[in-house]
Amino acid sequence: MAGKTLYDKLWDDHLVKQRDDGSALIYIDRQLLHEVTSPQAFEGLRLAGRKPWRIDANIATPDHNVPTTDRDKGIDGIVDPVSRTQVETLDKNCDEFGILEFKIKDQRQGIVHVIGPEQGATLPGMSIVCGDSHTSTHGAFGCLAHGIGTSEVEHVLATQCLVQKKMKNMLVKVNGKLGPGVTGKDVVLAIIGKIGTAGGTGYAIEFGGEAIRGLSMEGRMTICNMSIEAGARVGMVAVDDTTLDYVRGRPFSPKGDQWDKAVAYWNTLHSDDDAEFDKVVELDGAAIMPQVSWGTSPEMVTGVDGAVPDPAREEDPIKREGIVRALKYMGLQPNQKITDIKLDRVFIGSCTNSRIEDLREAAAVVKGRKVSPSLKQAMVVPGSGLVKVQAEQEGLDKIFIEAGLEWRDPGCSMCLAMNADKLGQGEHCASTSNRNFEGRQGFGGRTHLVSPAMAAAAAVTGHFVDVRELMH
Amino acid sequence: MRAFTQHQGIVAPMDRSNVDTDMIIPKQFLKSIKRTGFGPNLFDELRYLDEGKPDQDCSQRPLNPDFILNQDRYKNASVLLARSNFGCGSSREHAPWALDDFGFRVIIAPSFADIFYNNCFKNGLLPIVLPEEVVDQLFRETEEKDGYQLTVDLEAKTVTTPSGESFGFDVDDFRRHCLLNGLDDIGVTLEDAELIRDYEEKRKQTAPWLFNAGN
């Protein structure tokens, strides 16, 4: 019999019941909650007279709606009354049910997918859910992490289980070493460009190969974060020393004997050599360029040395129509060079790229330079209060501020523009977030997805440029 | 949950692939803490010419005349015909809530994004996967004939056209069972409460660190 994949192992370890019809009950070790997708779930519990199954498996924080300025005002700093109600509702629900919440003024507040790993609340081998599709991020730790809908949030609250059907196994192997200036973000954009936004639908993707092994946890999180942009609910990386080094000593990490016992188990969390995958995709890491998305879907992406495609050359009529529509929305011409795209704003942040390493990479590029006067705004939004503190200890805030970037308080911010941070109509933004959908960053806004280093390079030049030209 | 057995209704054609959930219901409407009332903002950015705000009277807003749901023949549609990878992107369940609130009961496409597909079943909405050629044919027929209707039978797993042509579809047994009977799947899972507790006891022995509270 063939060996097991990492996904097979995680699945088997969480299987409570296999039903005859192919569905299964999967035990959930950790649920992360935020204000947007949880209120209806709590309301559902109350209406049915149910209690949460296991309070201590849940951790909550407000992130989507929180303002990124004037944090000391707390909830009063939220100008939009509807947003404020949502954050207050999360507080009320957590207080009522006794769920640990990092509230808006808590230094540990931040984007759910940043704070889970940061607290050690995300541990290798866990099954993790959150009412947010980017929950796949946590798979970087060798976790089984799914994004779920609100009904499922309620289901997990009430039963500590998720009804799931086992997915197929896909291995995405990135061979060789990445070039300088090429990051996890470029790798994942290149993967999505290759397999398409539906390429991973129905699969759990394991990312492997030398280039992935060589990445830090931050880089791996960026890659797993965007698995969903390739259609895969689950993305994973096997556990290795990089994983253990990151996890050690965090508030929720096991200590003493428990640590040793955990490590012994965690070291088994990789695919067996003879494991079989339903699909294998390989990329040459050394050939990956810094990437820039030009369209309205993350698969509409190319190297920074490339150009906007010409729909006339696309044979598939539905794809051609898609390109025409995207170019119209984006205000771009066929064959236009990526480096000729003029920018209005730069956003460095989101659960994809707002961790300390991301900020270091961006700071290294802007250091000693100035934001281009042609830009209306360039902002940096750290992923959590603790990332913010660490960045300030390292002096990164000063580098950004001196260069003319705004240094904000943590939250989702312009990734989805639910708070006050948004693009104006027709504005182009170099963004380190994960979705370039129409209107995502503001009505009529035009998003280009890039790495933090590429966003920083764009900030100081006012257009896209190969960041490697700015690196010495 | 509302049960779904059979449905007959007018078909509206949404002729673009990769329709994401941001498009189905833009973020500014996710601030509501209710499950209802999202219908007027379904496809907001495609449907109206201005920028939508929460709590607005949508009947006063300028409509985009080109958008299908603004055309008289599709106004009362309850079956949405769509292209591949429908519902991709964000996990927001507000997307099926908005479709449901508008009056849709069935969505037909060559493929769906996983989370969206799953969310539909939890809300009495039936997503049906049909082969690309069949979807192409349904698009043609819908556009040709005013008031074109399809009949969907979940028991028999068929979609039937006005001319009587019938197409079978697949749906997994558990979801079909829950939908046919309007079952609350939390209730179904809690029938296995013993098994869940046994699992937890076992895990506490083998992986005690999973049950630590933080500090």
Ligand code: SF4
């Ligand atoms: S940063 Fe963006 S993608 Fe991530 S959780 Fe927040 S809104 Fe979602």
